[in-house]
Amino acid sequence: MSQPDTISVASPADFHVHLRQGPLAEVVTKHVRQGGFSLAYVMPNLKPPITNTEQALLYRAQLQAIDPAVEYLMTLYLSPELTPAEIRRAARAGIVGVKSYPRGVTTNSEGGIESYEAYYPVFAAMEEEGMVLNLHGEVPSSAETNTCVLNAEPAFLPHLRKLHAQFPRLRIVLEHATTRAAVECVKSLGDTVACTITAHHLALTVDDWAGQSWHFCKPVAKYPDDRAALWEVVKEGHPRFFLGSDSAPHPAETKATASPTQPCAAGVYTSPILLPLVAHLLESFGALDKLEGFVSTHGRAFYGRPVAENDRRVVLKRASGKAVGIEGYGSGPTHVVPFWAGKAIGWEIVEESSREEIS
Numbered sequence: 001m002s003q004p005d006t007i008s009v010a011s012p013a014d015f016h017v018h019l020r021q022g023p024l025a026e027v028v029t030k031h032v033r034q035g036g037f038s039l040a041y042v043m044p045n046l047k048p049p050i051t052n053t054e055q056a057l058l059y060r061a062q063l064q065a066i067d068p069a070v071e072y073l074m075t076l077y078l079s080p081e082l083t084p085a086e087i088r089r090a091a092r093a094g095i096v097g098v099k100s101y102p103r104g105v106t107t108n109s110e111g112g113i114e115s116y117e118a119y120y121p122v123f124a125a126m127e128e129e130g131m132v133l134n135l136h137g138e139v140p141s142s143a144e145t146n147t148c149v150l151n152a153e154p155a156f157l158p159h160l161r162k163l164h165a166q167f168p169r170l171r172i173v174l175e176h177a178t179t180r181a182a183v184e185c186v187k188s189l190g191d192t193v194a195c196t197i198t199a200h201h202l203a204l205t206v207d208d209w210a211g212q213s214w215h216f217c218k219p220v221a222k223y224p225d226d227r228a229a230l231w232e233v234v235k236e237g238h239p240r241f242f243l244g245s246d247s248a249p250h251p252a253e254t255k256a257t258a259s260p261t262q263p264c265a266a267g268v269y270t271s272p273i274l275l276p277l278v279a280h281l282l283e284s285f286g287a288l289d290k291l292e293g294f295v296s297t298h299g300r301a302f303y304g305r306p307v308a309e310n311d312r313r314v315v316l317k318r319a320s321g322k323a324v325g326i327e328g329y330g331s332g333p334t335h336v337v338p339f340w341a342g343k344a345i346g347w348e349i350v351e352e353s354s355r356e357e358i359s
Helices: 021-026 055-065 084-092 117-129 153-167 182-190 198-201 225-236 252-257 271-284 288-303
Strands: 006-012 011-018 041-042 070-073 076-079 097-100 130-138 171-175 193-197 242-243 312-317 347-354
Touching: 006 288, 011 084, 011 242, 011 271, 021 055, 041 055, 055 070, 055 076, 055 084, 055 271, 070 171, 084 117, 097 225, 117 130, 117 153, 130 153, 153 171, 153 182, 171 182, 182 225, 193 288, 198 225, 225 288, 242 288, 271 288, 271 312, 271 347
Parallel strands: 011 041, 041 070, 076 097, 097 130, 130 171, 171 193, 193 242
Antiparallel strands: 006 312, 312 347
């Protein structure tokens, strides 16, 4: 069966993206739209983190000032400052979710949590208000428990099962799954539990980041069979698995260098090339026909943000094989280099059209 030369995708949505702050945000925020996306679910792990409604609304206003064409869905950072009363205030203000980071496992997670039970009143309020709990699904490394970056995600899954059992109506998203164990766990739970998958985890395995700082991220890519599990669930078109890019811009100097006291930054940057890259990767494992569900309709359905009749559609066409530029964007402390730099992508964005224009 021949593959199409053009694809039309309804209003792509990225349900996990880091847009930073200050001058770096000025550079990277506009790349959401450049990469083909009209909705960004924004992470709160800034310095200091976004822990209350006022901070989230101010941050959204700052992002809107950079690019008002994107819909920004805002989140709060789960911390001791967050109370049930603040959850209700946030819900009334349109804040969509709360992000949980285990302490110390990823970028700006020093204030992350150590016990979920302490937050049960917050989760109960979230359940009542219809807010989403977003879980960075790893536990900290520990010699005592033989835990490291390669098994930190499977070790976290009992926490997910317990939270779902305790709050069955709370919508929970296990973020950036990397293992077959995580895929099988989410599939086994109810309709209120979903899972995001990144573009880079559809591409990478351990061999691709071991010794290659540009591919180092948290959670790290795992074994070929784990990547195969991600391919399989995308190819299945499972409605509770959808794109959350975890696009994480870091200054190039912090990715390219490391020292005995300062490791390279964890994160890869996919926003500027995201939709063409996802199309390229899905086609590589026979799932191109699942593109719209994966990047738009599945996530929008779970978050209650369905595609509207007048939403824009993004049209992709087969590309001539031009490589992604290695020069990157910005300069100095805002210089970022995208994932896939120096390699060709088989698709490119050619236009954005309304339903009426396409029909």
